[in-house]
Amino acid sequence: MTLASSLKQVSNEVKAIELEECRSYKIFKKAVPNQVTLHNYNYSLKEFLRYTNFTNYDQVCQSDKIQEILENWIMDLSDKQIKGNTIRTKLSPVELLLDMNRIVVYKKILHKLIPKDNGIAGGGMPFTNEDIKQMLESTKKLRTKALVHFIASTGIRPSAIIDPILRRSHLVEMSNDCLAIRIYDNSPEGYWAFLTPEAKKALNRYFTARKINGETLTDESPIFVNEYDKIDKDGNKIKFSHLTYDNLATIMDDLVQHAGIKRSKTGNRYDKAVVYGFRKRFNTILKINNEINSNIAEKLMAHKNGLDGTYFKPTREECFTEFKKAILDLTIDDSQRKTIENESLKKDKTELENALLDKERLREDVEILKLQVKRIRESKEEDNP
Known part of the structure; x- marks a missing residue:
């Protein structure tokens, strides 16, 4: 400088x-x-x-x-x-x-x-899977990749990373190789979001890289940190400070431009916003899936949803049950999606085989009971000729 x-x-x-x-x-x-x-x-x-x-x-x-x-x-x-x-x-x-x-x-x-706005407002289009693939292919930075997967899987607002600062203590292991994370913790607006297996893998790779680079990770470590040292007012280095709102905006804006994502400009805004484009994709995936409870979909979007926002308080597990139904569509990499599909087919096959086995065992039990009843009747007939 x-x-x-x-x-x-x-x-x-x-x-x-x-x-x-x-x-x-x-x-x-x-x-x-x-x-x-x-x-x-x-x-x-x-x-x-x-x-x-x-x-x-x-x-x-x-x-x-x-x-x-x-x-x-x-x-x-x-x-x-x-x-x-x-x-x-x-x-x-x-x-x-x-x-x-x-x-x-x-x-x-x-x-x-103030003039009235005419035409279509900017920022209304979601990113597609192909857009996100381009972003991931255009960077080698593990933090950027983890951020992309994190935002794509949770659909969070950009303010969520610092309100309060998202820390490792907010993460919870879930079934299906997923993670839960508490957004807006200790706030009336607090809710549970979730990471797909793909997003969890990207985040763990990022954590591993931070450890290799000398950071001691604890529960209080920010999930996302700055890559460069900062200097405090006394001239001392502040290492591993948390990612700020401005940092996130700059990273994502640079990524979208570098990846060459095709966007149309309306006035001063693009049709695909650098962060809200992920959120709109997340919302679309949840809403077009008829199997997902619509009220819980609103919870996963952090929408208040009228009186339901006040009185409807689903548990983490109840929210996760609905989120699982969207994992396949939220997954970006085709090979990862194929793996999930295969695992789902294996699970369905196993459940079907178990159901058939249970049915066969039940049939055998019924046959045994019939035989026992027959013997009891024959015994009574012998006693009462």
């Missing part, structure tokens, strides 16, 4: 600290308990701050022209062909900042200025 880039990094960190010290921001922050949401909100707030040329959020809240500034900002974004939904996303944290600081603006006017 050059001196200039180091100075720029230090300057940015100082500015970030100064922004967070503003009273208006501290009040705003209390209204956003989720760290991923706060991260996204901060991005939009800083974007708006750059537009205003103010140096901090206190100045934003003290401005007597804030309504006019907001109107001009929305119109400028519209002129740049920014989608209406994107503008609403950018505006939402600014409105919350003002609300929390008791600053009144005419929101109805602001929202009337």
Whole structure:
């Protein structure tokens, strides 16, 4: 790192600290308990701050022209062909900042200025198995491969890796060579997700590589870590820090581009989102399988699903029973799928053979009982001629 880039990094960190010290921001922050949401909100707030040329959020809240500034900002974004939904996303944290600081603006006017979106929204298409195969073939990094399998098998939201940080203690061995993992642990939104045998194998290979590279794995070790050392404020190395939301987004974005996945762009968004493309694939596989309980499918997607989200509390085993029905379709590698199919056929054959054997034993038991009854009757006839 050059001196200039180091100075720029230090300057940015100082500015970030100064922004967070503003009273208006501290009040705003209390209204956003989720760290991923706060991260996204901060991005939009800083974007708006750059537009205003103010140096901090206190100045934003003290401005007597804030309504006019907001109107001009929305119109400028519209002129740049920014989608209406994107503008609403950018505006939402600014409105919350003002609300929390008791600053009144005419929101109805602001929202009337936002253009209506026409056409098909981006990000609506799922990745296909062929897309995911291309991704896996385009990288040699075991962490990236494990991430792809992990997200494809669980369908998690990207925020799930840090809310809280997913650790090895969240993993539980299951039957069928699968793993369970607790997502959003110790939270009202907590639920069980599962790894297919294929995903479990990829994750174990990644763990083995980390051990070889000198990491001591414990139950508290993050499931996914940064590959490079970080330096703390005292100049000490921080090894094996957990993967962040930004890390995940960068890894997956680079992977999709490097793999040459065919995607169509609508406005500023692609039809296949780098993480949600996996989630949409997962959702589609669950929903088109008529054998899977629809309410548990919603649980596996972390959807609240109305009152069922409050009162319906299936166990881990009950969720896994439904997940098993989707393992074949969730599996990416054709050879792995063939192995699962063969094992399933063997299991079905064994169960059929056992059922036939039980039937034969039952038939034999019936014949023995008939013979015993016959002998009892003959004995009684002899006693009573």
